[in-house]
Amino acid sequence: MFLTQKRLSRRTVLKGMGVTVALPFLDAMVPAGAFARTAAAAKTRLSCIEMVHGSAGSTQIGIKENLWAPAAVGRDFDLTPSSLSPLIPYKEYLTIVSNTHVRNAEAFKPPEIGGDHFRSSATFLTQEHPKQTQGSDVHVGTSLDQFYAKKAGQETPIPSMQLCIEAVDQAGGCAYGYSCVYTDTISWSSPTEPLPMIRDPRVAFDQLFGVGATPEERAANRRADKSILDWITTEVGQLRRELGPTDRARLNDYLTDIREIERRIQKVEAYNTSGEPREMPEAPIGVPDAFDEHVKLMFDLQALAFASDVTRVFSFKMGRDGSGRSYPESGVKTGFHPASHHQEKEDRIHDFAKINRYHVSMVPYFLEKLKNTPDGDGSLLDHSLVLYGSPMGDSNVHNHKRCPLFLAGHANGRLPGGLHIRTNDDAPMANVLLAVAHSVGLEELEKIGDSTDPIDLTSAPAATTTA
Numbered sequence: 001m002f003l004t005q006k007r008l009s010r011r012t013v014l015k016g017m018g019v020t021v022a023l024p025f026l027d028a029m030v031p032a033g034a035f036a037r038t039a040a041a042a043k044t045r046l047s048c049i050e051m052v053h054g055s056a057g058s059t060q061i062g063i064k065e066n067l068w069a070p071a072a073v074g075r076d077f078d079l080t081p082s083s084l085s086p087l088i089p090y091k092e093y094l095t096i097v098s099n100t101h102v103r104n105a106e107a108f109k110p111p112e113i114g115g116d117h118f119r120s121s122a123t124f125l126t127q128e129h130p131k132q133t134q135g136s137d138v139h140v141g142t143s144l145d146q147f148y149a150k151k152a153g154q155e156t157p158i159p160s161m162q163l164c165i166e167a168v169d170q171a172g173g174c175a176y177g178y179s180c181v182y183t184d185t186i187s188w189s190s191p192t193e194p195l196p197m198i199r200d201p202r203v204a205f206d207q208l209f210g211v212g213a214t215p216e217e218r219a220a221n222r223r224a225d226k227s228i229l230d231w232i233t234t235e236v237g238q239l240r241r242e243l244g245p246t247d248r249a250r251l252n253d254y255l256t257d258i259r260e261i262e263r264r265i266q267k268v269e270a271y272n273t274s275g276e277p278r279e280m281p282e283a284p285i286g287v288p289d290a291f292d293e294h295v296k297l298m299f300d301l302q303a304l305a306f307a308s309d310v311t312r313v314f315s316f317k318m319g320r321d322g323s324g325r326s327y328p329e330s331g332v333k334t335g336f337h338p339a340s341h342h343q344e345k346e347d348r349i350h351d352f353a354k355i356n357r358y359h360v361s362m363v364p365y366f367l368e369k370l371k372n373t374p375d376g377d378g379s380l381l382d383h384s385l386v387l388y389g390s391p392m393g394d395s396n397v398h399n400h401k402r403c404p405l406f407l408a409g410h411a412n413g414r415l416p417g418g419l420h421i422r423t424n425d426d427a428p429m430a431n432v433l434l435a436v437a438h439s440v441g442l443e444e445l446e447k448i449g450d451s452t453d454p455i456d457l458t459s460a461p462a463a464t465t466t467a
Contacts, residue, residue, distance in 0.1 A: 008023075010309065014232040016228070018210060019209065019228045020209070021228065021229075022157065023308060024250060024251070024254045024373075028244070042376060042377075043312060043383065043412075044312065044383055044411055044414075045383060045385070046436075047384065048314070048387045049316045049317075049388040050124050050125075050186050050319070052120065053321070053337065053390065055067070055356045056353035056356055057402070058399075059342075059349055059396065060344075061346055062353065063402070067081070067356075068083055068084065068353075068404050069096060069404075070096070070420050073422045074420065074460040077096075077420045083353050084406065087360065087367075087408070089364065090364060093367065093409055094408055095408070095418075095457055097423065097432050098404075099422050099424070099427065100423055102123055102127065102400040102403055102429050102430075103426075103450055104449055105119050106400055111132065112177075115175070115177065116392065116400070117175075117321035118175055118176055118178035118183055120183075120392050120400075121182060121185070122140045122181075122182040122185075122186075123140070123391050124143075124389070124391040125143035125186050125187065125315065125433070126143045126191075127429060127433055127449020134174075134178065134179050136179075138192060139192055140188055140191055143186060144448060146160065146190075148437070148442060149189075152313060153311070156312055158208070158305075158310055160187070160315070161204065161207070162185065162317075163199075163298050163316045165291065165317065165318050166323055167320070168185070168196070183321050183322075184196075197315075200286040201261075201294070205262065208304065229259055229262075236251075236255065254307060261297065264293075265297065268286060268288045269285050272285040272287075292362065295362045296362070298316060303366065303369040303370055306380050318362070321337075323335075327355055330358035332351045336355060340396065342396050363388060384408075384411065385409045385411040389406065391403060401426065414440075414457075415457055415458070420460060421460045427455070431451050431453060433449070434454040435455045437454075
């Protein structure tokens with residue numbers, strides 16, 4: 001449907017002053033020939049999401065009441081009583097892996113005892129044991145997202161992006177002899193190279209849609225109170241005239257999404273510079289006070305980046321260990337960290353489960369975006385793998401057993417979905433991460449962290465468990 005009969009390159013961009021806007025996948029980008037659409041579009045996207053402090057379902061009461069993992073394994077499972085209930089509409093895309101253990105987040109020697117919060121995030125995607133140091137000689141391992149970025153990132157303008165919701169400082173020591181960088185990021189390009197995470201949606205937006213622009217140009221754009229789309233009006237008009245009706249509609253929807261996200265960021269910045277009181281006055285001006293608004297903006301940016309193939313790899317840290325932030329929308333006013341230390345009291349465990357459910361309830365917004373975005377012969381959700389979990393289990397005792405974890409998306413047909421897998425006791429979470437690596441095309445990766453064998457993510461074998 002490209003009226004000039006010329007094929008449009010997948011790498012086509014629209015350029016203006018300090019602005020570079022990549023395009024979504026269009027029919028005009030499909031080369032001629034059998035199976036061309038699948039060959040052109042079958043690129044797997046990976047988004048790794050960490051939520052700290054484990055889950056209420058990792059407690060003895062939580063196991064009995066199925067507060068995280070459903071009771072049944074296989075395909076006939078019920079999410080209704082669990083914190084995963086917001087994912088019911090996406091059951092066909094869901095792969096739950098329960099009962100895994102993150103041994104490398106535990107203390108290996110007496111001086112490390114008590115430092116679980118300060119090891120956890122560094123261990124999540126590396127499955128390695130962090131070196132106890134408050135200096136710059138940090139050491140843990142290469143993270144799953146970066147293994148994939150080293151391969152898939154060679155084909156995209158940005159190899160990977162790292163996002164977060166809470167403050168990071170990346171300097172000095174935190175507690176129990178651990179550098180703060182271990183809690184600041186979940187992405188490591190090598191065992192000694194942590195990657196900074198972006199908290200401000202404006203910064204992420206400018207990186208995605210202002211690649212190559214200078215800070216001065218970006219500042220000038222904002223002072224002019226213009227949309228980035230204003231700088232590419234001519235280019236958009238020319239492109240529209242060359243596209244068929246389906247591609248024009250898809251392009252219009254994509255540009256509308258960009259403008260809507262930009263407008264929301266501008267609204268947040270206007271409020272945060274108005275002199276009105278802020279709940280988080282220390283946060284950058286592009287950061288919304290509301291948790292759900294902040295998370296949704298970050299999910300929107302990921303969806304747009306995946307649609308335009310600017311990057312295929314995201315890591316997203318939705319919380320920070322030790323955070324006292326409260327989530328009244330969950331129905332619980334207690335701060336997150338205090339709520340996680342529930343002292344094994346049933347009512348407080350149920351309150352913690354409500355917070356878990358609230359956090360999980362953010363994810364369907366992202367999944368819906370991906371599902372509704374066409375991508376070649378399917379949707380972005382068909383071609384994505386979203387990993388959500390925590391390297392901690394029962395946060396009340398700081399253990400790392402029965403850690404919460406689920407996957408969403410079909411990963412280009414590698415994950416059938418609609419499945420609950422319960423592993424044998426103490427199976428390493430690293431086995432799941434190794435299977436995820438293979439599912440996104442890293443078949444050559446033989447080991448990650450303390451993995452032994454990749455777990456089969458397509459079926460649910462019988463597993464023995466203990467209370």
